[in-house]
Amino acid sequence: MPAFEDLIDGYRRFRLGSYREQRERYDQLAQGQSPKIMVIACSDSRVDPTRVFDASPGQLFVLRNIANLVPPYSAISGQSSVAAALEYAVTGIHVHHIVIFGHARCGGVSAALAGDFDNPVAGKHVHAWMEFIAPARDAVKAACQLSPDIDAQRALELANIRLGLENLRSYPFVADAVAKGTVKLHGVLFDIAEGVLKILDAKTGQFEPVKVDL
Structure with missing residues (x-):
């Protein structure tokens, strides 16, 4: 082939x-290895965090999945690749930062809005996984009912990052590290078409573009 x-x-x-x-x-x-940064990114073939951040080998500990989701700790039953990777990153190699790396035009987000994964018969594993985005999806849909001018795709991409950060804090070992100041959490969104990276500002709660002198 x-x-x-x-x-x-x-x-x-x-x-x-x-x-x-x-x-x-x-x-x-x-x-x-001794990376100081963990990145949770989407499996989308168009977006590679190591390329976007121009990272050197060994600099990032990367976990990728559909739509860069972080399930809440309460939802973990049995083995979980997300929980295992988080635990290893925080308690094993002692990263200092965890970054949820979302991206514009995410196919998983688009499908969630369209209801493509609502039927478990069509793909039970994807259906079960995408249920973790449901709280953010439902909130965005409700907002769109009140204000039809909202860009639902972009709103859910951002809301999904915020939800992921909230869920990260539900893991006891992450919450403990954050409380001690040994780990900081970050949310970013990369726009494929424009090449713009936006960072969630903890003070304003808004995603602000990184300034670049072009």
């Missing part, structure tokens, strides 16, 4: 290019 062969060609470029250029860095990373 040519798509897989493209990956192998990419490996060859990596091996002869950036790997060789950063050989000393990779030699250090071979001994272990």
Whole structure:
């Protein structure tokens, strides 16, 4: 399959290019990792946080899933990749920051608004996962009933980040680290088309664009 062969060609470029250029860095990373930042991002193929932040190998501990969701701690029953990754990041490698990295034009958010995942028969696993966005989705839909001019897609993308930050605080080990000041939580949204990154300002509660001298 040519798509897989493209990956192998990419490996060859990596091996002869950036790997060789950063050989000393990779030699250090071979001994272990100590990233200070965890990023929870969407699985969307168009958005790679390591590229957006121009991060070096070993700088970010990244967890990706559909629509960059964080289930509340109360919803965890049995094994959870999100809970396990969070626990390892906070208590294992001791990250200092957790960033929920949302993005504009998110397909998961769009489908949630359209009700594409409402029928569990169509995809029970996706249906169950996307139920975690329901509180934010329902609030946005209610707001749109009162004010039809609201951009529901953008509103839910932002509301989903806020909900994720709220849910992060429901994990005891995260709440404890935040209370001690050893971990800080952040919410950001990246616009694919415009290249703009917005950061949630804790004081104003608004997403403010990062200033860039172009």
